[in-house]
Structures are given as structure tokens and as C-alpha cells.
Amino acid sequence: MSSESLILFFILGLVLVGGAVVFSTFAAPKSWNAAKFQPYECGIPVKDGAWTQFNVGYYLFAIVYLVFDVEIVFIYPWGAVMKEVGMSAFIEIVIFFVILGLGLAYAWKKKALKWV
Amino acid sequence: MKFSIYDFSSFTQSIHELLTGVMSPTWVFITELAIVGLIFLLFYAVLGLFLVYLERRVCAFIQNRLGPNRVGPQGIFQTIADLIKLLFKELFVVKNADKFLFNLAPFVVIIASLMAIGALPYAKGLQALDFNIGLFYIIAVTSLGVVGILLAGWSSNSKYSLLGAMRSGAQIISYELSVGLSLLAIIIFAGSMQLSVIVESQANGWWIFKGHIPAFIAFVIFLIAATAETNRGPFDLAEAESELTAGFHTEYTGIRFAFFFLAEYMNMFLAAALATTVFLGGWMPLHFGNFETFNRIMDFVPPIVWFFGKTFVVIYIIMLFKWTFPRLRIDQLLTLEWKYLLPINLVNIVLIAFLVLMGWHF
Numbered sequence: 001m002s003s004e005s006l007i008l009f010f011i012l013g014l015v016l017v018g019g020a021v022v023f024s025t026f027a028a029p030k031s032w033n034a035a036k037f038q039p040y041e042c043g044i045p046v047k048d049g050a051w052t053q054f055n056v057g058y059y060l061f062a063i064v065y066l067v068f069d070v071e072i073v074f075i076y077p078w079g080a081v082m083k084e085v086g087m088s089a090f091i092e093i094v095i096f097f098v099i100l101g102l103g104l105a106y107a108w109k110k111k112a113l114k115w116v
Numbered sequence: 117m118k119f120s121i122y123d124f125s126s127f128t129q130s131i132h133e134l135l136t137g138v139m140s141p142t143w144v145f146i147t148e149l150a151i152v153g154l155i156f157l158l159f160y161a162v163l164g165l166f167l168v169y170l171e172r173r174v175c176a177f178i179q180n181r182l183g184p185n186r187v188g189p190q191g192i193f194q195t196i197a198d199l200i201k202l203l204f205k206e207l208f209v210v211k212n213a214d215k216f217l218f219n220l221a222p223f224v225v226i227i228a229s230l231m232a233i234g235a236l237p238y239a240k241g242l243q244a245l246d247f248n249i250g251l252f253y254i255i256a257v258t259s260l261g262v263v264g265i266l267l268a269g270w271s272s273n274s275k276y277s278l279l280g281a282m283r284s285g286a287q288i289i290s291y292e293l294s295v296g297l298s299l300l301a302i303i304i305f306a307g308s309m310q311l312s313v314i315v316e317s318q319a320n321g322w323w324i325f326k327g328h329i330p331a332f333i334a335f336v337i338f339l340i341a342a343t344a345e346t347n348r349g350p351f352d353l354a355e356a357e358s359e360l361t362a363g364f365h366t367e368y369t370g371i372r373f374a375f376f377f378l379a380e381y382m383n384m385f386l387a388a389a390l391a392t393t394v395f396l397g398g399w400m401p402l403h404f405g406n407f408e409t410f411n412r413i414m415d416f417v418p419p420i421v422w423f424f425g426k427t428f429v430v431i432y433i434i435m436l437f438k439w440t441f442p443r444l445r446i447d448q449l450l451t452l453e454w455k456y457l458l459p460i461n462l463v464n465i466v467l468i469a470f471l472v473l474m475g476w477h478f
Contacts, residue, residue, distance in 0.1 A: 006245060008149050009234045012157055013227030017375055020203065021219075024371045028206045037211040039274035040366055049212055050278045051270075058286035061450060065289045068458070072296040075465075076252055079303035083472055090473045097462055104459070113454045115447030 060112040064104075071100060121418040125241025152244055160230060160382065165195040167381040171435055178439040205370035210272055213367065217271035222368075222375040224264030229382045232257045236389050237311050239399045239420040250311035251299055254390065255292075258345070261383065262288040265347075265354065265364050268376070272367035280363025283446060284354030287344055290453040291351075294341035297461040301327070301334035301468050302394045315398035322397035328476070330468045335395045337457055337464075339433070342387035344449070347380060349438035353446055388430035392423060396430070399423040 038046050056062075075093070082089050107113055120126065131151075135144045169184065169192060176183025184191035209215050232254045237243040247253050262285060269281020303309055305327055306317040317323075323331050344351040355363030365376045392398060399419035403411045444452070 005149060005152070006231070006234075008153050009156070009231040009245075010227055012153050012160075013223060013230045016157060016160070016230070017223050017226050020371045020375070021207065021222075024203050024205070024207050028204050028370060030206055030208075037208065039210050039212075039272065039277075040361060041275065042361075049273050050275045051273060054278065054282070056282060057446075058282075058289075058450070061286060061454070062289060064454075065293065068293050069289075069296075072293065072300070075300060076296075076303065076309065079300045080307060080309055082304045082469055083307040086473060090469050093469055094466060097466055101459075101462060104462075108455070113450070115450055 057115060060107075064107050064112060067103065068100075071096075121420070123240045128241055156230070156234060156244065160233065161378075163385060164378040164381050165199060167385060167431070168198075168377070169195045170431070171381070174432065174435045175439050178436070199374065202371050202374045207370045207372060210274065210367045213273045214271040217267050218367075219372075221264045221268035221271065222372050222379075224267060225261055225379040226375050228257055228261040228264065229379045229386060232386050233382060233389075235311065236386070237315055237393060237398055238423055239418070242420065243312060246310065246312050248308075248310045251303060251309045251314070251394070254386075255296055255299065258383070258386065259288070259292055261379065264379075268368070269364035272364075274367050276360045276362070276366045277364050280354045280356075280360045280366070284347060284364060286446065287347070287351060287353060287449060290450055291341045291344040294337055294453060294457045294461055295345055297458075297465060298334040298338040298341065299390075299394060300465060301331060304465070304468050304472055305331070311393055311398075314394060315400060318397040318400050321403065322395065322400070324395045327468070328471065330464050330471060331395065333460065333464050334468070335391065337461055338391055338395070339430070341453075341457065342391065343434055343437055344453075346383040346387055348384060348434065350441035350443050351449060352438070352443060353449065356443060384431060384434055385427065388427045388434060389423075391430050392426040396426045397422075 039050070041047075075096075078089060078093060082093075132144070132148070135147055139147070172194070173183045173191075175181075184194035187193040187197050209218055235243070235245040235247065235250055235254055235257075237246070245253075265284045265288075266281045269277040269279075269284070302314060302323050305323055306314045308314060308317075318326070320326075324335050325331075327334075347354045353363075354360075355365070360366070365373055368376060399422050401411075401414040401417060401419070401422055403414060
């Protein structure tokens with residue numbers, strides 16, 4: 001099948017989830033209770049919402065991740081033609097990885113890879 | 117109509133010809149889409165339910181319990197009964213939640229896993245989407261799943277959900293690198309990203325055997341990273357029951373909750389199927405060099421049986437991980453990825469490139 005049929009799987013997901021949710025909305029019983037609609041906090045009275053300032057502990061990981069993820073996008077086409085290009089492709093990737101490795105070592109030394 | 121269990125391409129071709137004889141090209145296209153869609157919908161639901169059942173049985177087996185054994189023979193209809201129960205449970209949204217995003221999250225998670233499953237080669241000629249960037253496409257689509265998890269965690273306005281979603285974010289962005297790099301190993305060997313080409317390239321031996329030790333290292337790293345990517349134990353920090361009740365789907369009820377559950381199991385299937393396709397030869401039978409008789413007997417087993425057989429072996433291994441290892445702490449989890457798997461992977465890629473350059477693989 002051609003790549004236009006990709007849309008099929010999108011529609012399938014919509015139908016599967018949408019159909020079940022619509023069915024369930026009509027078939028399931030409903031009741032109203034003030035306590036039921038509170039978020040679950042192990043039974044103690046709920047204090048504030050969850051949408052407050054939040055320390056994202058992996059902020060530095062996310063930055064290092066970005067570098068490596070973009071790198072993977074570059075390496076994938078390289079991997080596909082590695083066999084045909086041969087020696088020059090190999091030398092290039094060694095240089096590329098040395099630079100990347102230095103970057104990773106730097107991040108490591110600066111304690112960016114440490115959970116705080 | 118020619119039907120052969122060994123090669124589906126002639127079968128699908130004959131269906132296509134039959135349809136073109138009856139109606140116009142547009143309608144042929146639409147009918148084919150409808151057929152494929154129906155098959156995949158059934159496949160997705162049935163396999164998801166079966167995997168949940170299997171997990172409960174495997175868990176029971178390891179913990180020396182019986183597991184579900186009342187509904188149907190050996191309790192095989194237990195998960196179907198559970199599904200029916202969940203369908204008739206009330207769907208409610210927590211007060212103060214972001215209603216639109218809360219409703220959207222299950223759609224994102226399910227669509228991401230469905231779109232990836234459509235691109236897998238199940239047998240010869242039995243592949244819905246065969247892109248020339250197949251492997252890349254699957255990695256791209258599966259990483260969309262984390263958006264659904266983050267949406268679910270943030271929109272429910274509950275502290276447990278938020279914590280679970282944030283942990284999941286850290287985990288998935290880290291382990292995605294290892295998944296990508298370990299799959300790259302086989303792309304270098306096969307010289308293509310197209311899944312059908314990768315499978316064909318293993319006709320005379322699976323990559324895990326042909327690629328010497330580097331391919332085996334890549335396989336092990338892929339298994340670890342894929343287990344972490346699918347949020348399964350021992351990496352199930354996003355839904356650690358003892359710390360976060362249910363993590364990012366704490367506030368979900370009824371069938372919406374069931375979809376998160378289903379997507380998790382189908383992602384596990386996807387990880388196992390990808391490991392099968394890329395490292396274990398996909399639907400190719402097991403061949404040993406020059407043992408003619410042995411190879412003939414192996415050829416006799418249909419490819420689709422090979423595919424699902426290998427996939428379920430990998431799934432069983434992933435399930436064993438969950439029920440035998442204790443859960444990791446988040447700093448241990450990130451250390452494992454960034455200080456062990458990633459450097460090993462980078463060295464491994466260079467090694468493989470060298471092997472391919474020298475032509476030392478079979």
C-alpha cells in the first residue's frame with residue numbers, strides 16, 4: 001500500500017477510541033458526588049491543584065538529549081549508505097563520534113548527568 | 117484465487133485483481149483500506165487482550181499462584197470479561213482538570229502505537245505500510261506516545277499524575293537514544309532502513325548471528341532500552357504503584373483507562389516485534405549453514421508462525437524482567453542510560469562500521 005494509506009491508521013485509532021468512549025458514555029451509569037470529582041490524594045483533604053511551579057529535575061538531561069537526538073537524525077542516512085561509501089564514511093563517523101564523545105565527557109565532568 | 121501460507125503477496129495480488137474487475141480504481145482503494153483497517157482493528161484488540169491475559173498468567177507462574185483460571189478454559193476469556201466490565205463503568209473527569217486535553221490523551225497514545233504496528237512485516241507480502249524509511253518511521257511515531265502520557269499527567273491536575281508524567285518524560289527521552297542507536301547497528305549491516313529489505317537480508321542467517329558480538333551487544337541494549345521506552349518494569353517509574361498509586365493515569369476511569377493499558381501492552385508487542393524483525397530474522401526460518409535436512413524442515417514451518425513465535429519468546433523475556441527485577445530509582449535509571457548504555461552504544465557503532473568496512477560479517 002502507498003504512504004497515503006498512513007491516514008488509515010490515524011482514522012483507525014480515532015474510530016477505536018472514539019467508538020468505545022461514545023458507547024461507554026451512553027451505556028455507563030452516572031452519579032454525582034462532590035467528593036468523587038476531587039483528584040486522588042490517598043484520602044486526605046486535597047490541598048491546592050497540581051498546576052504549580054514544579055522543578056523539572058531532568059532539565060540538563062533534556063538539553064543533552066536534544067544534541068544526541070539531532071545527531072541520530074544525521075547518522076541514520078549515513079548508516080544506510082555506509083556499505084557503499086566505504087572508507088571515507090568510516091573516517092568521517094570516527095571524527096564525528098570523537099567530537100560527540102568529547103561533548104558527552106564534558107557534560108559528564110560538569111556533573112550535568114547527575115540527578116539533583 | 118491462489119492462497120499460500122508461505123507467500124501472501126500472490127494472495128493480496130489476486131484480491132486486488134478481483135476488486136479491480138468489479139469496481140472503479142477509487143472504490144478499489146477505499147475497499148482495500150476498509151479491509152486492511154478491519155483486520156488491523158481486530159488484530160490490535162485481540163492481541164492486546166491476549167497479552168494482558170498472558171502477563172497475568174506469567175506473573176502468576178513466577179509468583180507460584182494460579183492466575184485467572186475461571187472464565188473459559190484456563191481463564192482465557194478473563195480479559196474479555198474485564199473489557200466488558202470496563203465498558204460499562206462511568207467515565208468521569210476530575211473537577212478542575214483540563215477537559216479537552218484529558219479526553220485527547222488516550223487518542224494520542226493509541227494512534228501512536230497503531231500507526232507503528234501497521235508498518236511491521238508479519239510475513240512475506242503481509243505488510244500494510246512498507247516505507248523505504250521504515251525503521252526511522254517507527255521510531256518517529258512511537259516517540260509521539262510520550263506526548264499522550266505527558267498530556268494525561270498534566271491535564272488531570274493531580275499531583276501523582278504530574279509526577280508520573282514527568283518521570284516518564286525523563287525516562288523516554290533518555291532511552292530513545294539507545295533504541296535509535298542500537299537499531300542503527302543493523303541499518304549499517306543491512307544498508308537499508310526498509311523493513312522488508314532488512315528481513316530479506318537475513319535469509320542466510322539472522323543478524324544476531326551474522327553480526328558477531330557487536331550485533332549481540334546491540335540486541336541486549338535494544339531489549340533494555342525498549343523495556344524502558346514502554347514504561348515496563350523494572351523501569352515502570354511512571355506508574356510505580358507503591359509510590360504514585362497509578363502514575364499518569366491515576367485519574368482515568370473505565371474504558372479510557374483501558375486504552376492506556378492496551379497501548380502499554382501493544383507497545384511491548386511492538387518492541388518485541390521490532391527486535392524480532394531487526395535482530396532475529398523477522399519471518400525468516402532458522403537456518404544452520406549447510407545442514408540441508410534441518411533447513412528443509414525449518415522451511416516447512418510457515419513464516420507467520422516464525423514471526424509470532426519469535427515475538428512471543430521476546431515478549432516472555434520482557435515479562436520476566438518485570439516480575440524478577442526490583443524497580444530502579446530515577447537516578448539509577450538515568451545513570452544506566454547516560455553513563456553505560458550510551459557510551460557503549462557509540463563505541464559499538466564504530467566497531468560495527470569497521471566490521472562492515474572490512475567485510476568481516478557473513
